[in-house]
Amino acid sequence: MIALLTGGVMIGGNALLTGCSNGQGKDIVFSKEDQDFLNEVADTILPPTKSPGAKAALVGPFMAMMVNDCYEPADQRTFYEGIALLNADSKKLTQVEFVHASPEQKKQLLISLDAEAKLYQSGKAAKEETERKKDKDFAGMPNHYFTMMKQLTLLGYFSSEEGCKQALRYIAIPGSYQGDVPYKKGDKAWA
Amino acid sequence: MDSNTYDAIVVGSGISGGWAAKELCEKGLKVLMLERGGPYDHVKDYKTAQKNPWEFKHRGNTTAEQKKKYPVIHRGWAASEAVMDAWADEEDCPYTETKPFTWWRSYRMGGRSILWGRQSYRLSQMDFEANEKEGVAVAWPIGYEDLAPWYDHVEKFAGISGSKENLLHLPDGHFLPPMELNCVEKDMAARIKKAYDDKRHLIIGRTANLTAEIPGRTKCQFRNRCWEGCPFGGYFSTQSSTLPAAMQTGNLTVRPYSLVTQVLYDKDSKKAKGVEILDTETNQTIEFKSKIVFLCASTLNTAWVLFNSATDVWPGGLGSSSGELGHNIMDHHYNIGASGNVEGFEDQYVYGRRANGFYIPRFVNLGGDKRDYLRGFGYQGGASRQGWSREIAELNIGGDFKDALSEPGGWTIGATAFGEILPYHENKVTLDKTKKDKWGLPILNMDAELKENELKMRKDMQQEMKAMLETVGVKDVNTWDSGHALGHGIHEMGTARMGKDPKTSVLNKWNQVWDCKNVFVTDGSCMTSSGCQNPSLTYMALTARAVDYAVSELKKNNI
16 A cells, blocks of 8 residues: 555565565664654654654654564665665755755755655566566565655554544544545545 | 263364354253364453554564564465464464465464454355256255255354345345445445446445344444454454353363364274364373264365375275365455546545445356356455555645645545356365474375466456446556465365265265264365355354254264
8 A cells, every 4th residue: 555655565565575585684773863864754754734743753763663673684774775875865965964954955855865766666666577577586676765764654654643643533443334424625534 | 971072073163163063062962172273262362452553563564574484374465463373373384385375274262263354145046056057066965945044044143234135146144234335335336236237236245243232242343453353242253152152051162272183983883983183282192082073174174184084994084985085175266356546525435444345246147148157256345535555646745745645535446356266176185295294294285276267257357347447437447466376265165075976075965974974074175166255154054054964863863
């Protein structure tokens, strides 16, 4: 489902399970600084509006945990290296590391990265299909790190307590089903 | 009676085993139910069922470690954080695949009755007659009229919600009030009815979720978390329904960690005298004695027990004299269908999480319709408004993006087909003696595949849905086909089929093993053909019918 949004399969999701195993996965240590960085990325993708932003929902630490627990080693490396790549892009454009850029600079940077990642992921899918026709065991190309960051941000936020209760509407025990209730623009979606 | 002797032994505690135990106990027999897995108590052991979404560490995803440990479960949608504990340990319990076979097993009390999809449909006279009319495999030894009263019997107790539709090929039953189709589904139903001259029907799914109270159980609360176990007892499972009824009689003994290794066959009396188990905790071998045995270990494991029984008399195992034991394995093939966008209905939404969808009963090879393949398929699907994982044009990052995702998107509708698989002798499971499981026991080898009839049908399964959606005005219709390995439908059937002739079938019309009349097989392995309807309700009815016969025969000293 998240796949739709970010142009490809859910990374670390079941669709990637083609029997690939990249040897021993070692935990990547995400420093406090790394996690703050990830919180900033998440909060730029989903900032506070009428509802809390992704930082308030601690999406940064969530991303770090998910990368360690659920990603294959190759994706873990790509994700981790992405932190440095994003900072390098930020310095090029704004002279400062991502966390020190202005909100508008952060947003513009991620908008262009998002476009780059989408283009990359759709090209990757096509190339992999061609390669697999030649060699059915073709291992596949790496994912774009920003695709992972965005997927984990959306998942981490909209399934968080803040996301479920404040960005969306959540009722633990609905008690009944009604197949036709009025909806007006602005009403929140059900979690 | 000594402590290892009972009137009846039931092997397995899933849907069929639970029914066998309940019916036998209620008829006054002392019953031992054997379950190879551990205990799993109603409500108390539903550990995740009351958690909120954010209380799941990985928010529903499985870990890299789980992916390595459960490769088969990860072939499909069954790999979900909440239910990983439910699945059998794939390292301890391996199987080999000559052809790809997806076997989803749950080894614990209640078996897959906790996890099942709950869709409950009767087979019809057309389904029971098909093999004989078309000269496929062998004829069913029973007809719809034999099973109809037993469908009534099990529906009343299990609680099946559904709408009466008066369709000959999908008989109505004893239903609780139907769940509601949503506004888009209702509109589609009306358009389909009109466009296809009342020959195609979109109806609400018939499901074993309670829409009215049943004593001791609470109505479905529309949480859509069924497979984690329902703390309300809102759907039929062994734990919510048959087990408490059986326990109430005082006649039931349940023994977990009891892997039945063989039915003990007595050459002189030509009857079973009980079963042998391996206690999976202590590795001890223990014998239990009984007058009758009900094998309800699930289609493949029931075949496995039979393969390992009475091999001194029949090298292929108990019930193998026809040469059909382990053969004719069927499933329902799916993972194929179409979906698209529905315009309008922007000022309408739903309330509650309905653990059910719509059903489009079979319409091919029916009432004058003729295709280039035999049998047919039904569709299961739903309409809903899109959620936060959708694509939003022009918005990718920032506050507007987030606020847009906080609202529901447009309506979509889609369905997957469930198609009948014919019984082919070549589609089989056998014992693979080259490999052993954790306990040193031989394991199963799977050698089964879809054939020409199914592959032709698949084209239609996809194209008919696409055409139907386009005909009723659905936009941007997409099709998919992710292929189907047998077993993936979790509707394994047919390894010990019923028939009229002991030379060509394993079981007679009362589910008795032809070669051993006090052994009854009433799980999916008894199926002579598969229909395209979800099969569990039929196993329930066949089980109750077989118990009724077994007990009356026992009273007459015939078995």
